[in-house]
Amino acid sequence: MLADLHVHTWFSDSTRSPEEVAREAKARGIGIVAVCDHNTVAGHERTAAACAEAGVGFLPGVEIDAGYGAGFQHILAYGCDFAHPPLVALLDDVRRAMEQVSIDLIDRMRADDPRLDPAEYAAYVRDPSRGGWKGIDYLRYKGYEVTYPACMAYYARYGCPAGGFRPVEEVTAAVHGAGGLAILAHPGNLLPADAFDMHLRQLAERGIDGVECYYPFHSPPVTRACLGFCHAHGLCITAGSDDHGGFTEWVDGVHYALGEVRVDAGVLRLGRLI
DSSP: OEEEEEEOOTTTTOSOOHHHHHHHHHHTTEEEEEEOOBTOOTTHHHHHHHHHHHTOEEEEEEEEEEEETTEEEEEEEESOOTTOHHHHHHHHHHHHHHHHHHHHHHHHHTTTOTTOOHHHHHHOOOOGGGOSOHHHHHHHHTTOOOOTTTTHHHHHHTTOOSOOOOBHHHHHHHHHHTTOEEEEOOHHHHSOGGGHHHHHHHHHHTTOOEEEEEOTTOOHHHHHHHHHHHHHHTOEEEEOOOBBTBSSSEETTEEOOTTSSOEEGGGSBOTTOO
16 A cells, blocks of 8 residues: 655645545555645645545644754654644644744835735735745735745745744654654755764654655665664654645656655554554
């Protein structure tokens, strides 16, 4: 049974509805799919129903931004009680932090473009079918080029980096408190290659239960390093495509599409998840 345990819906920043995710998973022969929208679980109910109708297994999850050193990491949480109050509060805090970055961006950009109006932005309703988050969709509405990753240049140019997140150890503690497992997402994207194993050890000390070893961006050496670390430390092994539909389907020649990482669930180490 093929598993893709890192997929997004338009409840965060994908162009796909939950129903489209379920149909695409079925068409690509995926036996179990996990929706891990960014800092929200709002799409779980619809996706569960759509997957049941399509005959695809569904694992609810969430991808949480977490502070690490001077930067951040992404933590995939599975097997949680997603109504657990401390976890709900943490997700609310992270969403507010992420939204504040876009609020700050629009406010700073208006010095160069008076068409941008913070009050209009506050009332603006994002079109989820276009993908991306509210700040990006508002800029699209105003005529800006917002393809990914080029759109991130606006945040850099106006000094609005992502931040204000809870430390990794607080995120993993909240996930564990909700009865779940905390998996480090796509470490090959975010960890420096020259100290890769050291950072994996530090993150394990901060409570991660496993690593997303199979991932479109990961080279064979990175995949082997992740697998070796998990086997050596008894950690979970997962696989995910990070599918966002058309919003980030191709980035620097890498294809982030549902089922792109074709790994049988029997090869993974998923603990009690499935």
